[in-house]
Amino acid sequence: MSATTLRLGGWLSLPVRRRSVVVGGALAAGIVVIALLSLTLGRLGIAPADLMPAILGHSTGPDAIVFEVLRGPRLVVGIAAGAAFGVSGALFQTVTRNPLGSPDVIGLTSGASAGAAAFGLLWTGILPLPVGALVGALAAMALVWLGTGRGFSSPARMLLVGIGVSAMSLAFVQYAITRVGVEQATVLASFLNGSLASRTWGHAALIWVSVVVLLPCALLTTRRLQLMEMGDEQADALGARSAPARSWAVLIAIGLATAAVSVAGPVAFIALTAPQIARRLTRSAGPNLVLSALMGAFLLTLADLLTQQSPFAVQLPVGVLTAVIGGIYLGYLLVAQWKKGTV
Amino acid sequence: MEASAASKPAGRLAGLGLRLAYDRRVVVPDLSVEIPDGGFTIIVGPNACGKSTLLKALSRTLKPEAGTVLLEGAPIDSYRSKAVARQLAMLPQSPIAPESITVRDLVARGRYPHQGLLRQWSAADERAVTGALESTASMELADRYVAELSGGQRQRVWIAMVLAQQADLLLLDEPTTFLDIAHQYEVLELCSRLHAEGRTLVAVLHDLNQAARYATNLVVMKEGRIVAEGDPREVLTAALVEEVFGLPCVIIPDPEAGTPLVVPKVPA
Numbered sequence: 001m002s003a004t005t006l007r008l009g010g011w012l013s014l015p016v017r018r019r020s021v022v023v024g025g026a027l028a029a030g031i032v033v034i035a036l037l038s039l040t041l042g043r044l045g046i047a048p049a050d051l052m053p054a055i056l057g058h059s060t061g062p063d064a065i066v067f068e069v070l071r072g073p074r075l076v077v078g079i080a081a082g083a084a085f086g087v088s089g090a091l092f093q094t095v096t097r098n099p100l101g102s103p104d105v106i107g108l109t110s111g112a113s114a115g116a117a118a119f120g121l122l123w124t125g126i127l128p129l130p131v132g133a134l135v136g137a138l139a140a141m142a143l144v145w146l147g148t149g150r151g152f153s154s155p156a157r158m159l160l161v162g163i164g165v166s167a168m169s170l171a172f173v174q175y176a177i178t179r180v181g182v183e184q185a186t187v188l189a190s191f192l193n194g195s196l197a198s199r200t201w202g203h204a205a206l207i208w209v210s211v212v213v214l215l216p217c218a219l220l221t222t223r224r225l226q227l228m229e230m231g232d233e234q235a236d237a238l239g240a241r242s243a244p245a246r247s248w249a250v251l252i253a254i255g256l257a258t259a260a261v262s263v264a265g266p267v268a269f270i271a272l273t274a275p276q277i278a279r280r281l282t283r284s285a286g287p288n289l290v291l292s293a294l295m296g297a298f299l300l301t302l303a304d305l306l307t308q309q310s311p312f313a314v315q316l317p318v319g320v321l322t323a324v325i326g327g328i329y330l331g332y333l334l335v336a337q338w339k340k341g342t343v
Numbered sequence: 344m345e346a347s348a349a350s351k352p353a354g355r356l357a358g359l360g361l362r363l364a365y366d367r368r369v370v371v372p373d374l375s376v377e378i379p380d381g382g383f384t385i386i387v388g389p390n391a392c393g394k395s396t397l398l399k400a401l402s403r404t405l406k407p408e409a410g411t412v413l414l415e416g417a418p419i420d421s422y423r424s425k426a427v428a429r430q431l432a433m434l435p436q437s438p439i440a441p442e443s444i445t446v447r448d449l450v451a452r453g454r455y456p457h458q459g460l461l462r463q464w465s466a467a468d469e470r471a472v473t474g475a476l477e478s479t480a481s482m483e484l485a486d487r488y489v490a491e492l493s494g495g496q497r498q499r500v501w502i503a504m505v506l507a508q509q510a511d512l513l514l515l516d517e518p519t520t521f522l523d524i525a526h527q528y529e530v531l532e533l534c535s536r537l538h539a540e541g542r543t544l545v546a547v548l549h550d551l552n553q554a555a556r557y558a559t560n561l562v563v564m565k566e567g568r569i570v571a572e573g574d575p576r577e578v579l580t581a582a583l584v585e586e587v588f589g590l591p592c593v594i595i596p597d598p599e600a601g602t603p604l605v606v607p608k609v610p611a
């Protein structure tokens with residue numbers, strides 16, 4: 001069998017799949033490489049020899065500014081926000097038993113855009129943009145909860161209502177932009193696409209604390225979520241109590257996605273694609289939370305590196321790039337599901 | 344509801360005065376049933392009469408609006424959920440196979456009620472999974488993906504998952520549906536062997552002749568009520584089949600097993 005058991009004394013024994021360990025190690029290494037590249041490449045790049053002093057805060061001059069202000073926070077936010085999106089998508093997909101279930105499709109990210117538009121364009125000065133996004137995301141989720149008529153207990157209804165809420169939110173964004181005129185709306189443009197430009201260590205702290213607190217909570221529900229993949233009834237019959245597990249998972253997923261959206265904007269499709277790619281690479285069932293986190297971090301930092309350094313995408317908001325890649329993937333997924341008759 | 348010592352059912356699993364509903368739509372108004380220990384109980388009845396609903400209530404996956412399910416004489420919700428799952432295993436009518444899961448991993452999921460948060464895999468788990476694969480003749484499928492299996496193989500694997508749970512009470516909802524006739528009998532023979540080994544089985548079946556052949560206790564339901572129950576040789580009469588299913592028929596002895604055989608009449 002391709003799994004071994006990790007043992008520690010008599011009290012710990014966890015089955016570990018070798019393939020998952022290999023994929024996870026490769027992704028972690030990939031993230032390190034991307035991190036090094038994004039700090040060293042380009043006109044302002046820190047020379048490799050000066051990297052360590054810069055990270056430790058010993059350097060002065062341009063390197064200090066590049067690390068402390070321009071690239072360091074951006075990278076650190078990107079890693080955690082990508083991980084948060086990845087885990088959030090994995091949780092939503094498991095709970096809805098549908099690869100389309102993700103904060104993008106279910107209305108959360110569009111709700112964040114609507115919140116940002118509301119407080120950034122229409123009612124300015126009341127709330128800062130990230131908080132506005134947070135409020136929008138939570139309001140959208142409240143609408144989904146009310147709209148299904150039975151909370152988050154029915155996956156199909158959750159998806160349908162979510163798509164509706166998503167459409168409404170985007171319509172609201174358009175309305176807000178038309179109200180204030182396009183010139184003013186440009187201040188919001190980069191946020192609405194999702195961007196990691198000009199992040200601060202404050203953003204980094206917010207998203208890292210969210211991930212460090214919520215990821216372990218999510219891991220505690222993994223086993224019950226695995227059983228829920230076989231249907232709530234089967235999970236209940238195995239003693240896994242699906243109803244509270246579902247509520248927990250949805251709350252954690254909302255928490256992670258809203259945190260990520262409030263620091264990075266509604267970056268498209270990372271949450272949708274990361275868990276799916278992780279699942280295909282590891283060829284294993286289950287929510288694959290740790291791998292989804294690594295994959296999300298890898299994809300987002302990679303996309304951001306491309307927007308910073310590639311000649312084609314220079315200084316585009318990273319969300320534009322992920323939207324293009326994710327859109328293609330979403331199309332593929334829909335066609336595949338259509339063929340299987342499970343849309 | 345408190346069962347007095349005198350009226351306490353003899354069986355390990357029983358439902359008393361059950362009222363079962365979905366979103367207040369009552370499917371079973373008032374039903375009591377006792378599952379004989381060590382028996383093979385088969386539930387039959389027309390579509391939508393509440394067979395699956397009853398099984399869900401007995402396995403605690405549906406909470407009754409009124410009445411109690413007793414497990415070992417105590418209300419089933421006085422146990423912890425994993426403790427129930429160690430005594431009682433249930434295979435729903437249409438279980439969902441997760442995407443990209445191997446047979447062995449699926450069967451291993453049946454071990455959940457025996458595992459803890461930190462102790463997720465033990466030698467006993469390994470033995471139970473191997474045993475379940477062997478007794479369903481699915482050992483050679485262990486490393487295949489469930490999605491690649493034929494209907495008959497898949498059903499054997501689901502039963503293996505339930506067996507890995509190592510519960511003495513097995514509830515199976517329509518384990519033979521969608522199988523061709525040879526595979527139907529293969530599953531029934533497997534059930535019958537599990538029963539002979541000492542387990543208590545409850546299954547929902549559609550084929551009355553199969554039910555009559557394998558059941559030690561036949562439960563006939565109609566519109567949320569039990570119309571008849573007991574030894575199939577006594578219970579299954581032409582009048583009952585006509586009343587419950589609206590099918591005029593004659594009953595003759597099964598030339599092979601001697602159990603009742605339902606032969607529909609040719610419409611005049």
Ligand SMILES: Nc1ncnc2c1ncn2[C@@H]1O[C@H](COP(=O)(O)OP(=O)(O)O)[C@@H](O)[C@H]1O
Pocket residue numbers: 365370388389390391392393394395396397
């Ligand atoms: N999850 C559910 N939600 C609402 N109604 C249901 C649900 N499951 C079953 N029902 C209804 O309850 C009735 C009995 O269903 P069921 O117990 O599945 O019948 P059977 O298994 O005898 O065919 C049917 O009318 C069915 O439509």
Ligand SMILES: [Mg+2]
Pocket residue numbers: 394395396436516517
């Ligand atoms: Mg049924």
